[in-house]
Amino acid sequence: MKSWLTPFLVLALAGAAFLLFPYNLAFLTRILIMILLVLSLDLVLGFAGIATLGQAAMYGTGAYAAGLFAVHASGNPLAGLLVGAFAGAALALVSGLLLMRTRGLTLIMLTIAVASLCLEAANQLRGLTGGADGLRGIRMQPVLGLFPFDFAGQTGYWYALSVTVLVFAGLAVLTRSAFGLSLRGIHESPARMAAIGVSVYWRQVAAYTIGGGIAGIAGALAAQITQLVSLESYSFTISAEALIMLILGGAGRLYGAVIGTVIFMVVHHVAAANDPFNWLFVIGALVLFVVFLVPNGLVSLPLAVTRLWKGARHARA
Amino acid sequence: MSTGDGMGLFLNILVDGAAYGMILFMIAVGLSVTMGLMRVVNLAHGGFALIGGTLAHWAGQDLGLAFPLALAVAMLGTLAIALPLERLVYRRIYGFGELQQVLATIGLTFLIIAAVNLWQGSALLPVPLPESFARPVDLGFRTLPLHRLVVIGSGLAVIAGLWLLLDRSRFGIRLRAAVDNRGTASALGIDTDRIYMVAFGLGALLAALGGILGAELLPIDAYYPLRYMVLFLIVVAVGGLGSIAGSFAAALGLGMIETAARYLAPDLATIAFFAIVILVLALRPQGLMGKVSA
Secondary structure, three states: OHHHHHHHHHHHHHHHHHHHOOOOHHHHHHHHHHHHHHHHHHHHHHHOOOOOOOOHHHHHHHHHHHHHHHHHOOOOHHHHHHHHHHHHHHHHHHHHHHHOOOOHHHHHHHHHHHHHHHHHHHHHOHHHHOHHHOEOOOOOOOEOOOEOOOOOOHHHHHHHHHHHHHHHHHHHHHHHOHHHHHHHHHHHOHHHHHHOOOOHHHHHHHHHHHHHHHHHHHHHHHHHHHOOEOHHHHOHHHHHHHHHHHHHHOOOOHHHHHHHHHHHHHHHHHHHHHOHHHHHHHHHHHHHHHHHHOOOOHHHHHHHHHHHHOOOHHHHO | OOOOOHHHHHHHHHHHHHHHHHHHHHHHHHHHHHHHHOOOOOOOHHHHHHHHHHHHHHHHHHOOOOHHHHHHHHHHHHHHHHHHHHHHHHHHHOOOOHHHHHHHHHHHHHHHHHHHHHHHOOOOOOOOOOHHHHOEEEOOOOEEEHHHHHHHHHHHHHHHHHHHHHHHOHHHHHHHHHHHOHHHHHHOOOOHHHHHHHHHHHHHHHHHHHHHHHHHOOOOOOOHHHHHHHHHHHHHHHHOOOOHHHHHHHHHHHHHHHHHHHHHOHHHHHHHHHHHHHHHHHHOOOOOOOOOOO
16 A cells, blocks of 8 residues: 555645645746756665765756757757756766776765866856856747746646656666666675676666766756756755755655755755855754764654654664 | 066966965865874865864954964864864764765854854955065065965975874874774773874864965855865875875875966866866876775
8 A cells, every 4th residue: 555655645745735836836846856866866876875976967967968959959848858868877977987986085076076077168168058157048849849838837847747757756666676776785785796796887887877867857857947057057066965955865765865855945945045044054953963863864754753652672773 | 477488487386386285285184184094074174274264363353463363362262163073073973984974074064154154244254464474575586475485384394293293103103093993992092082082183273274374365254164175175085095295295286287277278277177186086096195995
């Protein structure tokens, strides 16, 4: 029973959000796009155990690719998504061939360096990307030729929701497959996986590439719906915030990515609206709270509380 | 550029690069101590440089203290904040995985930024330097503010002092023992808790010193720790974890490269910087002089 109940509840909540906050659709859509990005990070980091602080590299590349495709080639949204996914995956594949040879701090620094390199390249290629002014002039055709993008953002919301649900379903299948299980195994113990004949390096490259493709889709969605791509898409802030969202919710669980993103974005929306610096107090305390007290993420909080309630010995496990 | 010929340009790059590299070194070396010796990915390191800079700004500007006095107040103040933090927070972070360390210290960084903003606002926090620091010194091929020479001199003094402390003193021996095998070191009667606390305080002090002396080139405001976090981490990663000499070589090398690129091809400076970082880390994942893999 439980297997269909949770997705149903989440979809019902997404529908309710549409009805309850008709004037905040742009914000709700941004949450959906971030969920996609955090899901891609979940695959790379939560499942495959690849420590990265540079997921923005693929997000930004997907955004610019889809934006440029819309400006110069075609305003077809779905074709644009494919272009974004392909661009993100291609960058992840090329950089992953190098990155997956390293571990720990070196890996983290290299992922940051790749994103920084992309940011600076986009900044310098002003003729193509618009540089610091951002890429403008993106005009989208109706989705599937039926639903034109409207000013209130209704089409954008349903479009983003559909894409997010499809990607989520795809990831749910992928993480339960033999490939997904082998990624978990690599996360737990690369040495043992190598010992039973798994090519750890190539599995990680594959996971990084798929994650890059999903991040590219997230970037492409952002480009198509906001009709603007700015250098911010490549910023370290995006990578770091995505990581915080994932850990908040709980890495290695797809719902953790969803819950963490929603909580982070809503708290951010409420707190930062008043004072951006007080927001840092809130998020700093929240991050420390999760890291110290609920290391498995907020998604594990109900379980932890139940155990505490029942006075189980393993409450801290 | 006053001298147009190649030799003059070369000397300019050398001097400016050395000054910039020394500042990078002074801030990053504290990070190399905490990260390399104590194995903590401490993203909050720039936060201690910010605390030092803010206290120096407060003591110099608001209290009107002379620079040496303000410097002392700032260093002691940073220590007074860092040591309780070590006891309450970092002691628990030591045992975490890398990712948890990254997150916990990012959380701390946010809190430090918010606290500094609450106290001093988000504007630039200039550190009043003695007037003599601005005095030009004639080097023969160009003049340079005394400040740059003070920075270069302090950097050299720091590396000499650290080498003596870590390689030649009893404290250094104990610290390295505690890092290599905490359990055994502790069983041999070394107070590892204390050693870690002192080493952490040392890292924070170096961050504060670097932040204050480097404020001319890397100006201090509330967002300082986030703006330069990546830069400091890169110096340590390229130098090799736990290697003082490696950090020195990396800071100086990267400082020179970026300065040279700014003179020769300003548009490509940042790209060149990151391309070289990627190249070095790809060829030597453990860093220039790292003994252990990162």
